[in-house]
Amino acid sequence: GAVVSQHPSWVICKSGTSVKIECRSLDFQATTMFWYRQFPKQSLMLMATSNEGSKATYEQGVEKDKFLINHASLTLSTLTVTSAHPEDSSFYICSASPSGTSGSKEQFFGPGTRLTVL
Amino acid sequence: AQSVAQPEDQVNVAEGNPLTVKCTYSVSGNPYLFWYVQYPNRGLQFLLKYITGDNLVKGSYGFEAEFNKSQTSFHLKKPSALVSDSALYFCAVRAPMDTGRRALTFGSGTRLQVQP
Numbered sequence: 001g002a003v004v005s006q007h008p009s010w011v012i013c014k015s016g017t018s019v020k021i022e023c024r025s026l027d028f029q030a031t032t033m034f035w036y037r038q039f040p041k042q043s044l045m046l047m048a049t050s051n052e053g054s055k056a057t058y059e060q061g062v063e064k065d066k067f068l069i070n071h072a073s074l075t076l077s078t079l080t081v082t083s084a085h086p087e088d089s090s091f092y093i094c095s096a097s098p099s100g101t102s103g104s105k106e107q108f109f110g111p112g113t114r115l116t117v118l
Numbered sequence: 119a120q121s122v123a124q125p126e127d128q129v130n131v132a133e134g135n136p137l138t139v140k141c142t143y144s145v146s147g148n149p150y151l152f153w154y155v156q157y158p159n160r161g162l163q164f165l166l167k168y169i170t171g172d173n174l175v176k177g178s179y180g181f182e183a184e185f186n187k188s189q190t191s192f193h194l195k196k197p198s199a200l201v202s203d204s205a206l207y208f209c210a211v212r213a214p215m216d217t218g219r220r221a222l223t224f225g226s227g228t229r230l231q232v233q234p
Contacts, residue, residue: 093161107164
């Protein structure tokens with residue numbers, strides 16, 4: 001089956017530093033990947049849609065300069081949290097849909113990255 | 119804008135009994151509906167989806183869901199619950215193809231607790 005990995009699985013950083021999270025589709029190509037954020041005991045909230053070879057599309061209220069997204073290849077998207085602060089602490093989950101398929105295909109989710117900012 | 123409602127924060131059921139996790143949706147046009155399960159500190163695992171066709175959809179681990187257009191519902195069901203089914207369940211909707219929006223909108227989640 002289609003597998004999506006995320007690295008790291010968890011990270012602790014100091015306030016003011018930047019953290020990069022990788023999302024990889026291991027056995028399929030993904031033109032589009034999605035980044036979600038999940039607070040404890042809450043649902044997933046879409047942050048942005050990552051498009052290979054073009055700029056990401058951010059949801060309303062998500063700062064694009066703070067959450068930098070790069071989709072350099074058909075199997076890799078990265079989310080960089082710049083100048084992280086404690087309120088950025090959250091569970092970040094990416095997902096991907098195989099390229100060349102209709103929109104009816106399910107998205108495959110990564111295992112998530114837990115970010116804790118001290 | 120599309121939305122999903124899961125009215126129950128938690129559902130408790132005894133092992134061996136049938137379970138239902140409720141979901142209603144709001145979207146313009148014909149929806150694409152999904153159910154996902156999340157175990158602690160893990161990403162989401164796909165259970166099933168409704169795109170078109172039969173209203174009763176069968177998915178992984180013995181789960182099924184019934185699409186009801188008139189009630190705009192997509193309740194998740196299982197005839198006999200297992201303790202290992204205890205997890206967080208999310209209903210999600212994707213807008214129709216012609217909107218060009220492929221991201222999912224998730225419900226708030228329902229925690230299923232199956233007691234031995």
